Amino acid sequence: MTSDELEERLIEFAARIITLSATLPKTAQGRHIATQMLRSGTAAAPNYGEARGAESRADFIHKLRIVQKELNETAIWLRVLSRSSLVKSELIVDIVAENTELAKIVSASVKTARTRSHAPPNEK
16 A cells, blocks of 8 residues: 555545544534544544654654554544444444554554664665
């Protein structure tokens, strides 16, 4: 997967989070989860954009870890949501799967970047 393709998937994921958040009830509970999920679920894409413009490999790794953390937080909110009565869990199966896949891709990217940063100069 190219960096452009990953960025596009993260943008599409953010759009899906926005749509999902809008479907939650306008109760205190619904608004709270919607707000938290909106914040973390829409943060991965712009943070990935920042990582792509990193000034060094260490900066790149640091910014990718932020993307990873935002996806991990979103996964928790999706799990909370699936166990609540606010939405039918079958309505969020696909977005949970995409979140999991994106998190795995970003995690693998962090590992690759770390490995390359520890390689001898002629192997980078």
